[in-house]
Amino acid sequence: MPTPLRIGLVGYGFMGRAHSNAYRKVNNFFDLEYRPVLQAVCARDKEKAQAFADTWGYASVETDWKKLVARPDIDAVDICTPNNLHKEIALAAAAAGKMILCEKPLSMNTAEGEEMCQAVENAGVPNIVWYNYRRVPAVSLAKQLIDEGRLGRIFHYRAVFLQDWTISADLPQGGQALWRLDAAAAGSGVTGDLLAHCIDTALWLNGPIKSVTAMTETFIKERKHNLTGKVEKVGIDDACAFLGRFANGSLATFESTRYARGHKALYTLEINGEKASLAWDLHDLHRLSFFDYGDDSIVRGWRSIHVSDGDQPYMKHWWVPGLAIGYEHSFVHQVADFLDGLAKKKPAGPTFRDALETQKVCDAVLDSARSGEWRQVG
Numbered sequence: 147m148p149t150p151l152r153i154g155l156v157g158y159g160f161m162g163r164a165h166s167n168a169y170r171k172v173n174n175f176f177d178l179e180y181r182p183v184l185q186a187v188c189a190r191d192k193e194k195a196q197a198f199a200d201t202w203g204y205a206s207v208e209t210d211w212k213k214l215v216a217r218p219d220i221d222a223v224d225i226c227t228p229n230n231l232h233k234e235i236a237l238a239a240a241a242a243g244k245m246i247l248c249e250k251p252l253s254m255n256t257a258e259g260e261e262m263c264q265a266v267e268n269a270g271v272p273n274i275v276w277y278n279y280r281r282v283p284a285v286s287l288a289k290q291l292i293d294e295g296r297l298g299r300i301f302h303y304r305a306v307f308l309q310d311w312t313i314s315a316d317l318p319q320g321g322q323a324l325w326r327l328d329a330a331a332a333g334s335g336v337t338g339d340l341l342a343h344c345i346d347t348a349l350w351l352n353g354p355i356k357s358v359t360a361m362t363e364t365f366i367k368e369r370k371h372n373l374t375g376k377v378e379k380v381g382i383d384d385a386c387a388f389l390g391r392f393a394n395g396s397l398a399t400f401e402s403t404r405y406a407r408g409h410k411a412l413y414t415l416e417i418n419g420e421k422a423s424l425a426w427d428l429h430d431l432h433r434l435s436f437f438d439y440g441d442d443s444i445v446r447g448w449r450s451i452h453v454s455d456g457d458q459p460y461m462k463h464w465w466v467p468g469l470a471i472g473y474e475h476s477f478v479h480q481v482a483d484f485l486d487g488l489a490k491k492k493p494a495g496p497t498f499r500d501a502l503e504t505q506k507v508c509d510a511v512l513d514s515a516r517s518g519e520w521r522q523v524g
C-alpha cells in the first residue's frame with residue numbers, strides 16, 4: 147500500500163481544481179510509493195470552501211492558511227493563491243517542516259524568491275513549482291530529442307504566449323478573478339504570468355539565458371480597482387517582447403500579450419538547430435512538429451508527430467497508442483514525478499531553486515524595459 151501524503155491546499159480557484167484533479171487521479175495511472183490524501187482545503191469563505199471540499203473530497207476546511215500550515219496532520223502545503231501570497235505561505239510552511247508545492251511564478255521578484263529558496267533549503271523540505279508545460283508529453287519529447295543531440299547546435303529559440311481577454315477598458319482590476327491586472331497582487335503582468343512559462347520551458351530545453359533587452363506596454367493606463375472602488379493607475383505590463391542571448395550562443399525572441407485579438411492561450415515555441423528544428427503549439431498540444439535535415443531529400447519536410455505511443459514520454463501510463471491526452475494530464479504528471487522523486491530521494495524539478503532562474507530572467511526583462519538598455523540576467 148502506498149504511504150499517504152496528506153495535502154493541505156490553499157486557494158480553490160483554477161489551479162486549486164487542476165491540482166485536486168491531479169491528486170485524485172495520479173495513483174490510478176502511476177504505480178507510486180506515495181498516495182496524496184486530500185486532507186484540507188483553505189479559503190477565506192467557509193461556505194465556498196466547504197462546497198469545494200464536498201465536490202473534490204477534501205476531509206476538512208480551514209479559513210486561515212496559517213492554521214492549515216500549523217496542522218500536524220498536513221504533510222505538504224500546495225500554494226494556489228495569487229502571487230503576492232506565495233512567499234508568506236511558503237516561509238511559514240517551510241518553518242513548520244512541510245513539503246511545498248507552489249504555483250508559478252515562484253515569487254513577486256528575485257529577492258522574494260531567494261528568501262523562499264533559503265527557507266526550504268534550511269528546513270530541508272521537498273519543494274517544487276508548478277511549471278506544468280514541461281510535462282506535456284510533446285514538450286517532454288522535445289527535451290528528449292534535444293538531449294539526444296538530434297538538433298545539433300541550436301541557433302534560435304522563439305516563444306510566444308498570446309491572449310486577448312483584457313482588451314476592454316471597462317474591465318476592472320483587482321480582487322477575485324481580476325487580481326492578475328493588479329500589480330500589488332500579481333507582481334507583473336504578462337511577464338510573470340505568461341512569459342514565465344515560456345522562460346521556464348526555454349531554460350529547461352535550451353539552458354540559461356545570459357542577457358536580455360525588452361519592451362513592455364500598458365495599453366490601458368487606468369482601471370477601476372475592485373477593492374477600493376476608485377479608478378487607479380494600472381501597474382502591470384499588458385504586453386512584453388524581448389530579445390535575449392542564451393549561454394549556448396543561441397538567440398532568443400519572446401513575445402506575450404493579452405491584446406492579441408482572436409487568441410485565447412496561444413503558447414507556441416520553435417527551436418532551430420543545425421541538424422533539425424522542432425515546434426510545439428498549446429492549441430494542438432499532443433503534437434510535436436519536427437524537421438530533420440538528415441532525412442532523405444525527396445521525403446524531407448516537417449512531420450507532425452502524434453505523441454500518443456507507449457514509448458513516448460508519460461504515454462504508457464494512459465490509454466492505447468493513438469489516443470491523445472490533454473492539459474489536465476500535465477498536472478497529473480507533475481504530481482507523479484514529485485511523488486516518485488520523494489520515493490527515490492531525487493527531487494523532481496523545477497525546485498524553488500530552479501524556478502528562481504526564471505524569476506531572474508523576468509526581473510532582467512522588466513528592468514530592461516524600464517531602462518531601455520540590455521540587462522545581464524542575475
Ligand SMILES: NC(=O)c1ccc[n+]([C@@H]2O[C@H](COP(=O)([O-])OP(=O)(O)OC[C@H]3O[C@@H](n4cnc5c(N)ncnc54)[C@H](O)[C@@H]3O)[C@@H](O)[C@H]2O)c1
Pocket residue numbers: 156157158159160161162188189190211225226227228229231249250251276277278322323339
Ligand atoms: N501552472 C499554470 O499553468 C497556472 C495557470 C493559472 C494560474 N497559475 C498560478 O496559480 C496561482 C493561482 O491562480 P488561479 O488562476 O488559480 O487564480 P484564481 O483566482 O482562480 O484562484 C486563486 C484562489 O486563491 C484564493 N485566495 C486568495 N487569497 C487567499 C487567502 N488569503 N487565503 C486563502 N485563499 C486565498 C482565492 O479565493 C482563490 O480561490 C497564481 O500564482 C497563478 O500565477 C498557474
